[in-house]
Amino acid sequence: MANIMVRKDAAGAYSFYLPKRDLEDAIVKMEFDSAEKWGGEIRLNNGGAYYIEPQAAPARFPISLRAKRLDAAE
Amino acid sequence: MSALTREETEALIQEVLEVYPEKAKKDRAKHLAVNDQTVEQSKKCITSNRKSLPGVMTIRGCAYAGSKGVVWGPIKDMIHISHGPVGCGQYSRAGRRNYYVGVTGVNTFGTMNFTSDFQEKDIVFGGDKKLAKLIGEIETLFPLHKGISVQSECPIGLIGDDIEAVSKKAAKEIEKPIVPVRCEGFRGVSQSLGHHIANDAVRDWVLDKRDGANFESTPYDVSIIGDYNIGGDAWASRILLEEMGLRVVAQWSGDGTIAEMELTPKVKLNLLHCYRSMNYISRHMEEKYGIPWLEYNFFGPTKIAESLRAIAAHFDDKIKEGAEKVIAKYQPMMQAVIDKYKPRLQGKTVMLYVGGLRPRHVIGAYEDLGMEVIGTGYEFAHGDDYDRTIKEMGNATLLYDDVTGFELEEFVRRMKPDLVGSGIKEKYVFQKMGIPLRQMHSWDYSGPYHGYDGFAIFARDMDMAISNPCWSKQTPPWQKQPETEELKKAA
Ligand code: SF4
Numbered sequence: 001m002a003n004i005m006v007r008k009d010a011a012g013a014y015s016f017y018l019p020k021r022d023l024e025d026a027i028v029k030m031e032f033d034s035a036e037k038w039g040g041e042i043r044l045n046n047g048g049a050y051y052i053e054p055q056a057a058p059a060r061f062p063i064s065l066r067a068k069r070l071d072a073a074e
Numbered sequence: 075m076s077a078l079t080r081e082e083t084e085a086l087i088q089e090v091l092e093v094y095p096e097k098a099k100k101d102r103a104k105h106l107a108v109n110d111q112t113v114e115q116s117k118k119c120i121t122s123n124r125k126s127l128p129g130v131m132t133i134r135g136c137a138y139a140g141s142k143g144v145v146w147g148p149i150k151d152m153i154h155i156s157h158g159p160v161g162c163g164q165y166s167r168a169g170r171r172n173y174y175v176g177v178t179g180v181n182t183f184g185t186m187n188f189t190s191d192f193q194e195k196d197i198v199f200g201g202d203k204k205l206a207k208l209i210g211e212i213e214t215l216f217p218l219h220k221g222i223s224v225q226s227e228c229p230i231g232l233i234g235d236d237i238e239a240v241s242k243k244a245a246k247e248i249e250k251p252i253v254p255v256r257c258e259g260f261r262g263v264s265q266s267l268g269h270h271i272a273n274d275a276v277r278d279w280v281l282d283k284r285d286g287a288n289f290e291s292t293p294y295d296v297s298i299i300g301d302y303n304i305g306g307d308a309w310a311s312r313i314l315l316e317e318m319g320l321r322v323v324a325q326w327s328g329d330g331t332i333a334e335m336e337l338t339p340k341v342k343l344n345l346l347h348c349y350r351s352m353n354y355i356s357r358h359m360e361e362k363y364g365i366p367w368l369e370y371n372f373f374g375p376t377k378i379a380e381s382l383r384a385i386a387a388h389f390d391d392k393i394k395e396g397a398e399k400v401i402a403k404y405q406p407m408m409q410a411v412i413d414k415y416k417p418r419l420q421g422k423t424v425m426l427y428v429g430g431l432r433p434r435h436v437i438g439a440y441e442d443l444g445m446e447v448i449g450t451g452y453e454f455a456h457g458d459d460y461d462r463t464i465k466e467m468g469n470a471t472l473l474y475d476d477v478t479g480f481e482l483e484e485f486v487r488r489m490k491p492d493l494v495g496s497g498i499k500e501k502y503v504f505q506k507m508g509i510p511l512r513q514m515h516s517w518d519y520s521g522p523y524h525g526y527d528g529f530a531i532f533a534r535d536m537d538m539a540i541s542n543p544c545w546s547k548q549t550p551p552w553q554k555q556p557e558t559e560e561l562k563k564a565a
Binding site: 005007017019022023024045046060062063064 | 115117123266270354357360361364456457458
């Protein structure tokens with residue numbers, strides 16, 4: 001499990017930040033993205049993948065979360 | 075000699091790599107690249123933030139340098155103890171020229187060096203007692219200080235001292251904040267991790283101390299984050315923001331105080347100049363306090379105007395008008411500077427190798443003078459820095475990450491720029507080669523370079539370096555003809 005931060009920019013696109021490794025990247029795919037169910041498997045632009053426990057969509061961004069690494073790029 | 079083609083630049087990289095043994099070659103090749111503006115993601119072309127190769131000359135610093143030297147050091151009303159042996163603090167003392175107002179030794183302490191001066195017995199028996207004693211002495215000798223930070227040098231982590239416990243206890247006794255920072259030099263691959271650790275220490279020990287406290291805010295409160303007031307940079311930036319109608323609540327950390335840091339969560343917008351060293355705390359404030367942050371660039375009139383407008387876009391019409399007024403007011407001044415220097419500098423080429431934000435931020439300022447940046451690189455950047463750089467640099471220009479002494483010399487020798495912007499360690503090598511160098515870490519004892527006032531100084535300095543007639547009269551010592559030596563002997 002890793003601590004990550006998810007941001008949402010003005011255009012509504014999500015980006016991913018892993019403070020431990022200072023890795024910033026765009027989230028290209030998010031499994032669930034609705035008000036009731038949000039999260040699941042996320043894919044990064046660099047090819048990496050993480051899993052966020054599906055939950056209600058956070059009211060405010062950025063938000064720090066715990067995520068499981070499924071497949072790290074590099 | 076600018077404008078190498080892509081193939082030529084690639085060939086150059088290959089040639090330079092030729093001297094390395096196979097393994098080193100493979101590793102270094104990943105850190106050198108030819109810029110391609112079509113690449114969206116820098117990691118496809120350049121690797122960064124990796125451990126330097128043993129055996130090469132790297133120009134990086136350590137985590138302690140990143141924390142004490144960069145982030146914490148400039149906070150002027152705190153005393154920063156270089157905890158460990160005397161050298162780390164003494165040899166880096168006041169080298170960064172973070173200007174501040176105040177009476178040194180009375181209410182400000184920026185250029186002083188405080189150290190616990192570890193001796194053998196402290197390594198053997200631990201230094202916690204010494205630290206506690208030192209804090210007591212500081213309190214007696216410098217009663218006007220507003221707080222203390224304990225900047226760990228390598229041995230602290232190695233011998234396992236508990237500086238947190240000492241700090242907590244002593245802070246109660248003297249009733250001032252004491253911040254232990256675990257920035258031992260061996261952590262991470264460069265000073266970059268030191269920045270991160272320092273940011274985390276600010277977050278954990280300083281930032282929330284005035285949450286809920288009374289503060290008369292205005293809708294125009296901003297803070298300047300990541301400006302270290304080198305040669306007065308933050309002052310030259312601050313006046314522009316104030317002129318356009320904003321209120322600058324805090325300066326991080328050049329000429330800054332701990333009170334300003336504690337008040338930063340009250341601002342409406344964080345203005346981030348050095349992204350590399352302070353994005354961490356900006357992200358934290360965005361999440362915890364909902365304060366947006368904005369990267370800006372105050373090098374050269376083009377970028378300044380762009381940045382002022384971008385900043386104003388976060389506020390109402392009053393500020394937007396203010397920004398336009400500021401731009402219009404300085405425009406004739408800037409035109410005069412450009413008219414004076416551009417004819418002399420037009421078409422000249424520059425290669426940069428610095429840290430933090432400069433390898434990309436100053437490009438615009440050079441372009442305002444008609445100069446071209448043909449190579450750039452960072453000491454300790456991460457992927458996101460290169461993402462931002464690729465767009466700023468011309469196509470087919472050279473990018474080098476954590477460049478070694480040898481590579482940089484070789485690149486400069488082949489590409490023959492008219493100016494190199496780098497650090498003091500590189501300065502004399504290139505000047506002996508007959509290539510002028512401006513030391514771009516602390517502006518070669520000049521500055522400020524930020525803001526409109528700074529640009530005038532920047533232009534003058536670059537002109538002074540390049541147009542100096544001495545460079546063509548220089549023969550590097552290693553190119554002196556042996557005959558002349560013998561002739562001298564004979565004479
Ligand atoms: S690496 Fe360690 S010993 Fe060297 S300057 Fe940094 S803190 Fe001091």
